[in-house]
Amino acid sequence: MSARLGTGGRLIDRAAGVEFTFNGKRMRGCRGDTLASALLANGQTLVGRSFKYHRPRGIMASGPEEPNALVGLGEGARFEPNQRVTTTELFDGLTSTSQNHWPSLEFDIGAVNDKLYRFLPAGFYYKTFIHPRPAWKHLFEPIIRRSAGLGKAPTEPDADRYEYTYGHCDVLIAGGGIAGLQAALVAGASGLRVLVLEQTPHWGGRAPVDGDVIDGKSADDWVKSALQALDGMKNVTLRARTMVSGVYDHGYVLAEERIADHTPGDGRPRKRLWRIRAGRIVSATGALERPLSFAGNDIPGVMLASAMRDYVVNFAVSPGDRTVVVTNNDDAYRTAIALKEAGLVVAAVIDARAQVTGELPERVRAMGIRVETGRGVVKVKGKKFVTGVAIGLVTGEGAALEEIACDAVAMSGGWSPVVHLWSHCGGKLDWDRKAAMFRPDRNRPPLTLDGTAMVYPAGAANGALAAADALSDAAEAAGAALAALGREAPSVAAAQADSVAEGDLLPVWIMPEGAGPALKSKMWLDWQNDVKVSDVQLAAREGYVSVEHTKRYTTLGMATDQGKLSNINGLAVLSGALGADIPAVGTTTFRPPYTPVTIGALAGEARGDIFQPLRRTPMHDWHLSQGAYMEPVGLWQRPYCYPRAGETHEQAVNREVTNTRERLGILDASTLGKILVKGPDAGKFLDMLYTNVMSSLPIGKCRYGLMCNEQGFLSDDGVVVRLTEDSWLCHTTSGGADRIHGWMEDWLQCEWWDWQVYTANLTEQYAQVAVVGPNARKLLEKMGGMDVSKEAIPFMTFAEGTLGGFPVRVHRISFSGELSYEIAVPASHGAAFWELCHRLGADLGAMPYGTEGLHVLRAEKGFIMIGDETDGTVIPQDLNLDWAVSKKKEDFLGKRGQQRSFLASNDRWKLVGFEALDGSVIPDGAYVTAPGSNEYGFRNAQGRITSTYYSPTLKRGIAMGLLKNGPARMGEVVEFTSASGGAGVSAKVVSPVFYDPEGEKQNV
Amino acid sequence: MSDPVAALNGAQSEGFVRVREIGPVGMITLRAKPGTPGLAEAVKAASGCDLPQPRRITHQGGMSCGWMSPDEYLLILPYHGVAAAMAALEGGLAGTHHLAADVSDARAVFRIEGEKADQVLRKLSPADMDTVGEELRRSRLGQVAAAFWAGEGGYTVVCFRSVAGYVMGLLTHSALPGSEI
Amino acid sequence: MLILECPCCGVKAEETELSPGGEAHLKRFGPGSTDEDFETYMFARQNPKGVHFERWRHAYGCGKWFLAARCTATLEVFGTYPAQTTEPPAELIAKIKARRPDWKGWK
């Protein structure tokens, strides 16, 4: 059983005790522990159940590669599932719960899956549950969903806050081990901006644990002096607890900083997402140890050899009293030495190699530890914990030569450089046959914007595993990165490490090599997704030859650890099964993130009130104070209606429409686009932009205009006013202001750049108030300040002056058919002017009306709305707006497009009005049916509804829509589809102008 | 007539730096190419400021002139000084191709004040704050366009009026105590 | 996430400060043009794996449109230049030819 040792532990503070719970059980750890080391110190070797078979699982690793030990962390609004205990820093009050079991970790009903493994092979999702079809939906899927899935989703909104920060540097160094620090010392000396990010809270990586001696000092001391030197450089920024998650185009790098994970609720943001732009990137991300594939390699107590010595050296935790080390390389002997030096028993080192004569093995032998060569583990004994190992010939079929009792197994299958950051943006890999590892191919790097290499692998991440090699490699990599930035490498000598000569590794992908099916079905490749050697071999037998396909079929490497431990072993097994060379089979693609990033960090500050930028008019607060029901119009917030107590929205809209027609309605029209166009060529420019002529508009007058795209389709409409000889103010739709301003600038900058025209988007400079209805003029007269009579401001003209003391521009335009003034006032006065309108209008029957009332009013008049009557396939002629399309102008945007035969055809669907025979409101979007059906069997259509409302003025449903040859079919009765597919409503084709067709009411 | 009201009526927040909405501030957008006859003189007459070099902002007596694009400047002055400044511009630029418009009410202006004011912008803008220096930088804050420049112990930020609440929210969130970078 | 230097204001803008505008150097065909020419102007676009000329607007910046030459495969940026031209500058073409000897030219 694992336990805390009496002495040692370079990262823990024994004096600072920390209390935490695991599955409700109170436990004690030390400051400096990870949750993993604290659980082990408390003897908790069983920490979870596997995903598919619910096998008992323990801690395997000591870093982000951990596949088994995932827990639910925290409670309530601070609960987060799937947290790796190996990267979770312990803090007082931490609560954790294990996952993937029911009803308890110790006794799990799902473990029956383990007995059924024969029926849950690779690809079982695709095979077993396909027939009969309905069984998937009703039987299999609900069961699988209940038992599958890692952890549980949180149920409460996240209590923490998150943020982004943008970082800029010349050289980004990912990884704060000795290679990263060496690279930083070189890069820092250049004076360029250097950012060094380390995922753990500690600097120095593995070197202090491995006992390296650098420049004559212990690794710990060398790291301390390197950090001191870097701290003294103003151009170097060091940041721990920050994981580089991905490398993207042009030096874009994402990193997740864990600020308050270990101090929850202390008022700091929990995490910060760094969005970095780096000139060059040094990837000093180290290497990960590979497991070995022997039967029972997932039983709690089996651990990576390097992790085991991490626990002993860093945290003074013994993984067991009696350990068997199994290896194919010299590095694992360091674990044997560390265990022995900590006073623990190493029962034996089982080495797959026939000859073992390196310096480290000799030291182990000299310590009196038994070393068996040419042997492998045939099988691990035990269920919820290791009780021993059976050993046999590594080349054999699995006959046990001997059983050795032990309670822990340390395994090492060699090391894989962490090539993720190199690979994210397309860096290619080479298979190093001697070291049996994929390493970055410096001749095929990922490229950045000038076409040169973007990432420089350094140290173990480049395959330089020994400290001495790693340091010189890192110095060289930093120098190359500086050279790419046009800097000479500063004369900083690489630190020297004492090197230990290590013997060659012997690749062993299946142990023993001749193992039969019974053993291979217990050899785990991917612990988290429960993929075994037998599954990959089955995939190969079933015809899978591509590593990418095999990955998806078996789910190898697709869990949250993204195959950090399983990829190479799985690929080697596949290669073996296919009889192909490892580099010929290749690796799967490495994709960001390196380790999972919390969704909250990705969202950053965009949450709650600042989730998105809602645009507000100057009258916004007034609307809210009056209980307005707001609706989004683009990003604008606009009142839909102002319901009174007891009123439905429909009743409110009807009241607002009727009041506007009979007395006085007041609308916040501030969102209307207002673009100033000025210059000697402004008239010529507007004549190109609008379908009708704007250059001839007299000063002081207003004209309705249409804009089309080059295909000829309607894109926007609005009233244009001529301000002066060389300036026009173009009103656009509320949603269209920015788009149309951009459209104008596009043509001026990119096509007619010699035309003398300037534009300015003045949309937000003015609040705009529509004062509408028979009493509109009376209200303005009450305000006083300017003549608002018909003679002074006739219909379709404007005037500037003051009203009630406010500087205004008053337009006589109408989108309702009533007497109407649209008054622009500087936005800083908008709220005050609006309130004045209501105060003085009270005894004239003034009421605010919202966007829905506006829609009903305009539909009663047959006025079109961009986005209702148009959908990007409608031309002005379809809407009977031929009068607004100039025949005289040689050219305007869209003219050539409209000349295309399909658009010029006489058979197009054209605008008409519809009145349901029963007076009802025709459903929006309903189609007018036509006889027969099309080639797909759908009913033919000859028209459709574009706007449909209840008209409180006419007290019946009214609709506008497009109908084939519509204007020639007045009085005809047509049939509409219904949403249910049953009989639809019948309606009469009528003029789309339902109210005051002569326009008498607006022109008074 | 009542007094002009800024978008957020002078909202403030205190974090590791102080954020406050100022204004209303007078602003004139001036579109003209640098070689326009009388341009520098007109800008001087209107604001007292020299015509700024690309990406720079000049200051004089509480008024400023920022370079916004190769043919656009932004004059910043007291709200009630706009009419006079507009008259000075129109006078100085009569007969030339230009556009001058009062945009005082179309904008919201914020001050971020304190030693670490730059950190608030580092969180929200992709601009490289180490190189912004004396520049008027146009970029984005979160999801909206904004312009900012350093001076007087902090930064001045200008955005569109309709999104003032959003920008205040961004600045406040980014300046919360404990979130120093 | 590209970085393109805006030639109008000199800012090294990142992609989130820019809006894309499709292929550069299209010739407009208006009234009087043939159906074929109009169709080409409206719809026919290049989609090369390699050197490409594009329109970009410094939308969260100076607001100006500019043109960029880049490799769609490696994302190498050969250069950016103002939009007021009907063809890429000669020195940019020379630079691209030096970097991509097999390139067949911009049109």
Ligand SMILES: [Zn+2]
């Ligand atoms: Zn620019």
